[in-house]
Amino acid sequence: MAKRIDVSGLNAYYSSFLAIEDISMTVEPRSVTAFIGPSGCGKSTFLRTLNRMHEVTPGGRVEGKVMLDDENLYGAGIDPVAVRREVGMVFQRPNPFPTMSVYDNVAAGLKLNGKFKKSELDDVVEKSLRGANLWNEVKDRLNKPGSGLSGGQQQRLCIARAIAVEPNVLLMDEPCSALDPISTLAIEDLIGELKERFTIVIVTHNMQQAARVSDRTAFFNLAAVGQPGKLIEIDETERIFSNPSVQATEDYISGRFG
């Protein structure tokens, strides 16, 4: 299931503005990789290049290679729609489909991919909701609108929706930034469980969170506003937080800027 991501020489643009420059890194399968860095350093932009969501923004453009195992996501003849099915995504703010029930939200991705028997769908929905640690809270209200849940529940619903299609990789763009501490804890626990099955990449503003959940951490920075963001270093999380090899990383982590 889980696949390795290998990025080399990646640039991403907004129209003519170069947002991130020359990024190369490897994301290991069945692990959690965290992206940290000051605002505007391009970590979210970079995340969105990993499932070809960046090009959805008007003017968005990407150069370089993103290998998912042995397939270049930006190669000729690659269907971005198929890419997004393989690389799932959870957003900063929970975004369940407001007109759909809890059940339909989870089943939404599956229904796109063809016809399923009701019983099959039921199984997948239950499995995904259990996987997102949400089943016990919503099993009695599967047919209620998903927007009626609390913020933390909505975010776990979005995770359930993403894992229901069994992607190879799960991208999370600051998934806890809109949540209270208790919901955040629930999501963090969940991330620990999910890494058994998926390759997880998480963008976070919160360094404690990166330290808690990730195996490897990548630090992004930008020289100045208006300059492109760059990858400063990527290493084992422990090393990054105890003994980083670049001075800027240490400055950032120790709170000297950012």
Place this chain on the structure above:
Amino acid sequence: MDITTDPQKPAPAPVPHQPPGKDAKRAARGATRPGDRIFLGLSRGSGIFVLVIMAAIAAFLTYRASIAISKNEANFFTTLEWNPTGTPPEFGIAVLAFGTVVSSVIAMAVAVPIAVGIALFITHYAPRKLGGAIGYVIDLLAAVPSIVYGLWGALVLVPHMEGLFGWLDEYLGWTGVFEWNQGAPRSLFTVGILLAIMILPIITNVSREVFRQVPRMHEEAALALGATRWEVIRMSVLPFGRSGVISASMLGLGRALGETMAVAMVLSSSFEINLSLLDTGGGTFAQNIASKFNEATVMGRDALIASGLVLFVITLLVNGAARMIIGRRKEYSGANA
């Protein structure tokens, strides 16, 4: 924004030299100074004036209509005659109701899907610059007066309808609805098509606004699941925009129901209900008023006013429904913002 929703009634609180802040606000509200009192009086008076006009419209139309209807010897709703000056006077609105409903239904059936298509084209398919330009042009087209549509309809559209009519007659003539007796194509069907073209810009504009307001994150949620563009539209754009499209359609319907000149110029009217929509004949409320007005006596005018009252009530209901849907939509989207 609390100034406008301050629940306190304007109460006389004559305290000179208010300290700034809440008290100043209250004093300003409380119309203590002559200037404030006059200004509040003027603006409130204008608001009341608007209400008075609406009440007067209803009252006067009802009054004149009641004069006509009391003299009417036939049933006002079912009679297929329009002879208010005959002895005895007999007139009814059945023909007009039929024509108005049929032409508006055709207009809606044609215009709504196409308008939704264009709105989607502008917001989700066309390159951004092109979409913006088209939106702008459609905005301007919404301002083209109906008299020009009427002129174009009568002199350009009507000649072009003949081929289509022959075709419909040949393949669908057996239904009876599309039977055509080779008359000039100045029929309710043509009117419906022309009305569709006229209301297209309005429905497109409102739908476009609604589709544009679909939160980006709902669309991205669908995209991230691996949805194609159409699936994104079906999963997040259309459900979000549905009530907006409905109310846009109602606004368009309101315009189609009340359209006068374009119908009067295109339709070859006669006072009969003709189920074959391609043949001439029939009429609509507004068209009937415009065409019969010139030769009408006082009694004739009162009868026309009676039919106008019916039109007034219908458009009130349609527009009221549209507003209610819009109002509900605001609450709904607010809850999810």
Place this chain on the structure above:
Amino acid sequence: MSHATLTPKSRSSLRGATLPKWFLWAVAAGSIAAGLGISAAAGLNSSIQWALIAAVLFVLGTYAISARVEGGRQAKDRVATSMVWVAFIVAVIPLASLVWATVKRGVKVLDGYFLTHSMGVVADAEVGGGIYHAILGTLEQVGIATLISVPVGVLTAIYLVEYGSGKLSKAVTFFVDVMTGIPSIVAGLFILSTWILMLDMGPSGFAGSLALSILMIPVVVRSTEEMLKLVPNELREASLALGVPKWRTILKVVLPTSVGGITTGVMLAVARITGETAPVLLLVWGTDFINANPFQDPQESLPMYIYLQFANSGGYGAAYDRAWAAALTLIAFIMILNLAARGIARWKAPKTGR
């Protein structure tokens, strides 16, 4: 996983079979050719028909080919795309035709003479004459209607935004909304039943102006309301906190801040009522002669002129030419108003908005 095999595509699941870009153009060209061919073979002569045939063939063709090569989901997506394009083209044709016809036929007799002469001594079938009397009437009727509507509309909006809170303002808001939907012929009938039938006045430009005001007031209220709501509350409070009375705050702070937007709204409202025909037909009647007095006797107006030339043409080309030329003048006037209004809106856009 049981459903990990959901993407049974070729070698790689990421690499869907995709049709080349030229494919759509090829199908489009083929459909148009086939549409023309079928129409020619069947002896159909209307452009509507072959275009319809071509459109249907295009949609079906895209679906069939895409479903075979790319699979059902892609095919549906393609059909949706082509339907959206077809909808766009289907709508563009009549609207473009309308503009084209008006411009092409309108320029025929539109010249200085046409703008400065009336129809006084010109019979319907004759060439010549002009729209001077109609322009004069339109300007007067619309001018009076604007003079009535703007104060009432702006004051009502001020009431709703600055003072209103209770039941009265709710009622006013609702009925202003309802009023926007009143058909123009109903507004005409109302003035007919009061001004003409009850007060026993004759037809005049002023009677038309009254009906036009009914149509214009709600538009002015709506747009002014929107603009006043955009004025940030801090401005009001700053002024009130200085001890400036509320009415002066509104006049000196709120209104000047939003004057650009209000002007835009008024101009759009003027553009809307300028094209109204039905109330003029009932209340002003129309005439071939110059009547500069809006308070007495029938007057002409541009839309009314178009209607009369059309209705009384007796099929003569000269009258139709004049109708088109008047239509072009009317559209040009309305478009200039619209463009100017948008220009002002952009120029004067409240900088504090965001």
